[in-house]
Amino acid sequence: MADSALSAARGRVPCTIITGFLGAGKTTLIRNLLEQTGGSRLAIVVNEFGDVGIDGEILRSCGVENCPQDNIVELANGCICCTVADDFAPALDRILALEPKVDHILIETSGLALPKPLVQAFQWPAIRGRVTVDGVIAVVDGPALAEGRVAADPAALETQRAADASIDHDDPVEEVFEDQIACADLVIVSKTDLLGEADRARVEETLRPHLPPAVRIVAGVNGKVDAAVALGLGLGVEDDIENRRTHHDDEADHEHDEFDSFVVELPAVARPEDLARRISAAVEAENILRLKGFAHVEGKPLRLLVQAAGPRVDHYFDRPWSADETPRTRLVVIGLKGIDRAAIERILAA
Numbered sequence: 001m002a003d004s005a006l007s008a009a010r011g012r013v014p015c016t017i018i019t020g021f022l023g024a025g026k027t028t029l030i031r032n033l034l035e036q037t038g039g040s041r042l043a044i045v046v047n048e049f050g051d052v053g054i055d056g057e058i059l060r061s062c063g064v065e066n067c068p069q070d071n072i073v074e075l076a077n078g079c080i081c082c083t084v085a086d087d088f089a090p091a092l093d094r095i096l097a098l099e100p101k102v103d104h105i106l107i108e109t110s111g112l113a114l115p116k117p118l119v120q121a122f123q124w125p126a127i128r129g130r131v132t133v134d135g136v137i138a139v140v141d142g143p144a145l146a147e148g149r150v151a152a153d154p155a156a157l158e159t160q161r162a163a164d165a166s167i168d169h170d171d172p173v174e175e176v177f178e179d180q181i182a183c184a185d186l187v188i189v190s191k192t193d194l195l196g197e198a199d200r201a202r203v204e205e206t207l208r209p210h211l212p213p214a215v216r217i218v219a220g221v222n223g224k225v226d227a228a229v230a231l232g233l234g235l236g237v238e239d240d241i242e243n244r245r246t247h248h249d250d251e252a253d254h255e256h257d258e259f260d261s262f263v264v265e266l267p268a269v270a271r272p273e274d275l276a277r278r279i280s281a282a283v284e285a286e287n288i289l290r291l292k293g294f295a296h297v298e299g300k301p302l303r304l305l306v307q308a309a310g311p312r313v314d315h316y317f318d319r320p321w322s323a324d325e326t327p328r329t330r331l332v333v334i335g336l337k338g339i340d341r342a343a344i345e346r347i348l349a350a
């Protein structure tokens with residue numbers, strides 16, 4: 001992190017953009033990076049998809065001294081690459097006004113965000129003189145990619161591929177994934193502790209043709225990557241971003257209308273295992289790409305954090321409900337356009 005502190009001292013705060021598909025492990029990576037960088041003061045911009053700040057809450061619960069709660073800014077008004085002027089620029093203003101000054105900014109994009117428009121915003125005169133893009137990190141789901149999928153939900157992707165027997169790079173989900181990889185300075189393969197040697201080799205063989213030789217592919221075991229590898233790259237990516245070709249280079253604007261997001265509110269649950277079972281059933285039955293949220297468990301003073309990416313459902317008690325909170329169950333569902341909300345709500349409420 002010495003490079004980051006040096007850049008900050010020169011007046012331009014380095015920013016690391018962390019991109020990756022839904023459920024790839026971006027928030028887990030950031031949590032682990034926070035714990036390794038005690039000598040530098042950090043700030044985080046979290047771009048949620050949906051109106052419940054799950055990822056922001058996860059990071060706030062870390063309790064890491066060098067990144068207090070006031071240093072975490074959530075952008076929930078839409079994809080960050082579509083709302084740069086309205087949301088991201090003011091968020092930077094807020095962070096750069098903090099005292100004491102921050103040494104490094106971590107930007108967690110939504111799973112749908114395209115990195116290139118965000119990096120291009122760092123060329124704007126109002127932004128360029130104050131911050132620089134230290135590097136772009138793409139987090140990819142190792143087990144999914146080893147099986148030929150860019151995300152952990154095979155049913156959702158199978159729906160997209162059904163129209164063409166060959167690999168369809170016009171597929172929206174594939175395009176998002178490939179555009180993220182095209183802009184990466186470092187690719188972190190998550191969940192490699194779940195992969196054998198042959199699977200790891202298959203993942204690298206899939207990624208390497210899309211990457212320049214200088215871009216490294218590193219393993220993230222249990223979400224852990226050495227901060228010295230991920231931060232302090234000092235690349236000034238905004239000066240090179242036009243050389244990174246993506247699917248959307250010839251488009252003046254882009255839309256994410258192929259995705260839907262909504263919130264499901266449920267009563268308190270009797271047992272975490274019951275909720276996990278219903279979530280797994282909903283993911284299997286409908287085109288759900290990601291589900292995340294918090295739950296109130298009867299008789300428990302602790303908040304249950306729930307996350308699902310594909311068939312895998314993780315849940316654990318992350319902290320006590322605070323005195324000013326009303327315990328409740330709220331789940332954010334993200335899926336392909338046209339997912340059956342009523343059917344999903346019925347399964348989750350069963």
